[in-house]
Amino acid sequence: MGDEAIVTWGLTKRYGSTLALDGLDLSVKRGEIYGLLGPNGAGKTTTIRLLLGLIRPTSGAARVMGYDAWRQSVQAHRHLAYVPAELSLWPQLTGGQTLELLFRLRGGDGRAGAGRRYMSELVERFQLDPTKKVRSYSTGNRQKLGLIAAFMSRPEVLVLDEPTAGLDPLMIQVYRDCIREASDRGATVFVSSHVLSEIEAVCTRVGLLRDGKLVDEGPLDAMRHIAARRIRATFSGPPPELSGLDGVGELVRDGNRIECFYTGEIEALVSRLAGTGLVDLICTEPSLEEVFLAHYGEGHPGREFDSAGMNASEWTPESAGADSGPSR
Ligand SMILES: Nc1ncnc2c1ncn2[C@@H]1O[C@H](COP(=O)(O)OP(=O)(O)OP(=O)(O)O)[C@@H](O)[C@H]1O
Numbered sequence: 389m390g391d392e393a394i395v396t397w398g399l400t401k402r403y404g405s406t407l408a409l410d411g412l413d414l415s416v417k418r419g420e421i422y423g424l425l426g427p428n429g430a431g432k433t434t435t436i437r438l439l440l441g442l443i444r445p446t447s448g449a450a451r452v453m454g455y456d457a458w459r460q461s462v463q464a465h466r467h468l469a470y471v472p473a474e475l476s477l478w479p480q481l482t483g484g485q486t487l488e489l490l491f492r493l494r495g496g497d498g499r500a501g502a503g504r505r506y507m508s509e510l511v512e513r514f515q516l517d518p519t520k521k522v523r524s525y526s527t528g529n530r531q532k533l534g535l536i537a538a539f540m541s542r543p544e545v546l547v548l549d550e551p552t553a554g555l556d557p558l559m560i561q562v563y564r565d566c567i568r569e570a571s572d573r574g575a576t577v578f579v580s581s582h583v584l585s586e587i588e589a590v591c592t593r594v595g596l597l598r599d600g601k602l603v604d605e606g607p608l609d610a611m612r613h614i615a616a617r618r619i620r621a622t623f624s625g626p627p628p629e630l631s632g633l634d635g636v637g638e639l640v641r642d643g644n645r646i647e648c649f650y651t652g653e654i655e656a657l658v659s660r661l662a663g664t665g666l667v668d669l670i671c672t673e674p675s676l677e678e679v680f681l682a683h684y685g686e687g688h689p690g691r692e693f694d695s696a697g698m699n700a701s702e703w704t705p706e707s708a709g710a711d712s713g714p715s716r
């Protein structure tokens with residue numbers, strides 16, 4: 389076995405006329421935290437289900453810790469733990485009973501030991517009430533249970549499908565700490581998300597999936613260019629010129645307001661805006677679909693961004709596109 393935890397070759401899944409995953413070639417080294425980023429319907433869950441051997445590839449293959457994901461799924465599963473996007477559990481058991489059952493299924497015994505201590509520690513850190521029945525758990529609590537179950541088994545490979553969906557910010561922090569701990573002890577993590585900041589926070593390498601295809605891939609540092617921000621600024625008078633400032637795109641002016649897509653340094657933007665009568669500044673993360681349209685979209689990205697990203701109630705059609713044109 390090489391130093392790769394997960395490898396896929398031309399991994400393809402077709403559902404009737406839908407090509408859910410189209411020839412995915414992927415290689416994740418042991419100890420890496422790999423983020424698969426893609427908008428809804430990109431093929432993230434399909435990829436993960438193929439890696440887990442839950443569905444059979446139409447063509448191509450995947451290996452997890454050296455085992456064929458479909459034909460040797462039993463062996464592969466000895467090395468991995470996963471949290472699906474929608475977790476089905478025994479509704480009549482309490483959270484604590486569920487964890488105990490999963491702990492024993494994983495080979496843990498009834499005595500107190502390091503494994504059991506880690507389980508209790510995780511329950512505490514995720515602030516899960518283990519005495520409640522699983523059917524009464526909220527979405528977030530079910531998600532926490534799934535994460536505790538996955539982390540407590542200290543697997544060599546963790547496969548997580550949109551793990552932070554339903555978690556509040558405090559719990560997202562606990563989740564991120566757990567990912568780092570798993571990574572520190574040498575585990576490989578494969579995590580999917582449609583939120584860029586989520587992947588940025590934990591991953592060392594990122595793959596961008598769109599319409600079943602890997603459109604870009606690289607170490608996080610090399611992918612910073614996709615970390616755009618949407619900027620909305622309001623001024624007491626006419627807005628200043630932003631031409632010449634690197635990273636400004638799809639600029640739209642509307643009276644005393646401007647809105648743009650920005651990939652440059654925030655500090656450079658803020659210094660340009662300082663002293664120009666700035667009265668309000670909103671800086672948000674654009675949706676992944678907007679980022680994709682701007683970077684990998686067909687045709688003129690500005691136009692598509694205008695229609696996809698502008699709020700019609702705030703931005704008049706005349707002003708939209710009046711000063712547009714990506715500088716990238
Ligand atoms: N069992 C299925 N039968 C038919 N089509 C499917 C099936 N599962 C997935 N698809 C289709 O395959 C494509 C990829 O779906 P997938 O669930 O992998 O996307 P995703 O990236 O996980 O999206 P999301 O962010 O919404 O979870 C979609 O077009 C979806 O409709």
Ligand SMILES: [Mg+2]
Pocket residue numbers: 432433434473549
């Ligand atoms: Mg999904």
